[in-house]
Amino acid sequence: MFEFPFDPKSRLIFVEAVIRGPKGNNLVRMILDTGTVYTIVAPEKLAEIGCIPPPTSQQVAITTASTVEYAPLVRLPKLEALGQTIKNFKVCAHSLPPNMPARGLLGMDFLSRFNLHLEFPRKVLRIFS
Numbered sequence: 478m479f480e481f482p483f484d485p486k487s488r489l490i491f492v493e494a495v496i497r498g499p500k501g502n503n504l505v506r507m508i509l510d511t512g513t514v515y516t517i518v519a520p521e522k523l524a525e526i527g528c529i530p531p532p533t534s535q536q537v538a539i540t541t542a543s544t545v546e547y548a549p550l551v552r553l554p555k556l557e558a559l560g561q562t563i564k565n566f567k568v569c570a571h572s573l574p575p576n577m578p579a580r581g582l583l584g585m586d587f588l589s590r591f592n593l594h595l596e597f598p599r600k601v602l603r604i605f606s
Contacts, residue, residue, distance in 0.1 A: 478605050479560030485597040492583050494558035498526030506579045507558065513584035515569040522580050523551055523570050530570050537569055558583055559604045561591060
């Protein structure tokens with residue numbers, strides 16, 4: 478079990494994630510998002526570690542607040558977040574709005590693999606593998 482503090486008064490829960498690729502590692506500030514199907518990482522963060530989607534990569538539909546957009550899936554050699562590591566994990570390469578205070582969203586494709594508890598009175602997120 479791992480525990481992480483969070484601010485229950487904040488509208489967002491931030492998570493630090495490490496993405497690993499052929500050119501190295503990158504720390505990415507992400508938002509924990511139970512309403513997102515796919516984990517999303519900004520394309521520039523993926524490019525920095527050498528994970529650029531090929532032109533023929535699989536595309537998935539992303540429903541935003543105003544439209545449906547299509548974005549490529551990219552396979553990461555490793556994603557580490559909340560004390561958990563997943564190898565060969567596909568993420569969606571898509572930019573978040575510039576006013577967002579994060580460069581990615583940690584979605585249900587990652588979160589549903591674990592037992593996750595948000596304990597608002599204790600101000601702690603607990604995750605069990």
